Amino acid sequence: MATAAQAYDREDAVDQDAYERAFDAAVAADERIEPRDWMPDAYRATLVRQIAQHAHSEIIGMQPEANWITRAPSLRRKAILMAKVQDEAGHGLYLYSAAETLGTGRDELLDKLHTGRQKYSSIFNYPTLTWADVGAIGWLVDGAAITNQVPLCRCSYGPYARAMVRICKEESFHQRQGYELLLALSKGTPEQHAMAQDAVDRWWWPSLMMFGPPDDESAHSAQSMAWKIKRHSNDELRRRFVDICVPQAESLGLTLPDPDLKWNEELGRHEFGEIDWTEFKNVLKGNGPCNEQRITQRRQAHDEGAWVREAASAYAGKHTETGAARA
Ligand code: FAQ
Numbered sequence: 001m002a003t004a005a006q007a008y009d010r011e012d013a014v015d016q017d018a019y020e021r022a023f024d025a026a027v028a029a030d031e032r033i034e035p036r037d038w039m040p041d042a043y044r045a046t047l048v049r050q051i052a053q054h055a056h057s058e059i060i061g062m063q064p065e066a067n068w069i070t071r072a073p074s075l076r077r078k079a080i081l082m083a084k085v086q087d088e089a090g091h092g093l094y095l096y097s098a099a100e101t102l103g104t105g106r107d108e109l110l111d112k113l114h115t116g117r118q119k120y121s122s123i124f125n126y127p128t129l130t131w132a133d134v135g136a137i138g139w140l141v142d143g144a145a146i147t148n149q150v151p152l153c154r155c156s157y158g159p160y161a162r163a164m165v166r167i168c169k170e171e172s173f174h175q176r177q178g179y180e181l182l183l184a185l186s187k188g189t190p191e192q193h194a195m196a197q198d199a200v201d202r203w204w205w206p207s208l209m210m211f212g213p214p215d216d217e218s219a220h221s222a223q224s225m226a227w228k229i230k231r232h233s234n235d236e237l238r239r240r241f242v243d244i245c246v247p248q249a250e251s252l253g254l255t256l257p258d259p260d261l262k263w264n265e266e267l268g269r270h271e272f273g274e275i276d277w278t279e280f281k282n283v284l285k286g287n288g289p290c291n292e293q294r295i296t297q298r299r300q301a302h303d304e305g306a307w308v309r310e311a312a313s314a315y316a317g318k319h320t321e322t323g324a325a326r327a
Helices: 004-028 041-060 062-066 075-100 106-114 134-148 156-186 190-209 221-226 234-252 279-285 290-304 306-326
Strands: 262-264 269-271
Touching: 041 062, 041 075, 041 106, 041 156, 041 221, 041 290, 062 075, 062 134, 062 290, 075 106, 134 156, 134 190, 134 234, 156 190, 156 234, 190 234, 190 279, 221 262, 221 269, 234 269, 290 306
Parallel strands: none
Antiparallel strands: 262 269
16 A cells, blocks of 8 residues: 555656646747746756856946947947947846746845856957947947847746847847947948958857757757747858848958858858857856956956945835835
């Protein structure tokens, strides 16, 4: 005869199977999984990993462009850049909130970022050497971000998908401001044109790396696509991005730094040169040009903001107490 514990285990297993079937059916039917729904532990862990990395990228990504706020060439450009950098902070906040719905606190995620246990996008470990880099980031980095993120609006996890809708609208605006900035430089003096070209030369390859390793080396793609977290593979999105950029570069009057870039009539898309995956791996290991600076500045900003967090919690606590006393 089965013991009570064995009977309980069996019942639990039956429930577990039913939950799993309901989850699989919801994913297959393109329904959204919501925070209170049952989900496999590995699905939850994958989402926390991706959403946290995404959130960290948004807030670390504020640094390269913020570097130019005090040196923007006009009041108009300064106001636009400040608004853009603030938008990136906002994106970080929506994404940390989305991660919190999975049961992981923001403090824990930030601690993992600060101690190198979670990643942020490789792209933000490159320096912004000239004003044209602000344009190149808008055009290429925000452009790559949109290409990658529009499909995430259809991600199977509701809070992440909904956060992405607003983020993508703002990223589209960012991409246009970068394009407009580069166009002004490209059509400006020969020095300005050369500065724009130099920025595109430096940002092109790192932007292609943003999409992640090639499909045959992407550890998570197959499972994430089966769960409909990711809708397309890394290489698919990278190719889409190249096809979008080529005509835009022509309109800008700038060239993309790839002698192997050419249209393939048969495939109906552009072919492009080999990406330096050794460089990508090195940046991920922490050896990019700015990895150390980015994390040091982030930790410092976090420490310097401690009093704001304390004041905000004290204020919230006071209001909760007042509300409780009134009730
Ligand atoms: N950098 O198996 P996969 C922005 C890691 S936001 C660093 O292919 P997955 C806005 C990957 O995490 C930019 N690490 O991984 C803005 C994994 O490591 P793990 C950020 C990378 O997750 C603009 C390992 O390699 N966007 O730009 C990178 O299926 C301007 C194996 O890779 C997002 O986060 C990389 N580039 O696919 C802000 C979008 N690529 O975790 C300011 C959401 C891969 O095992 C200014 N994320 N790795 O230790 C995604 O779509 C996916 O996570 C991918 C990677 C496509 C990034």
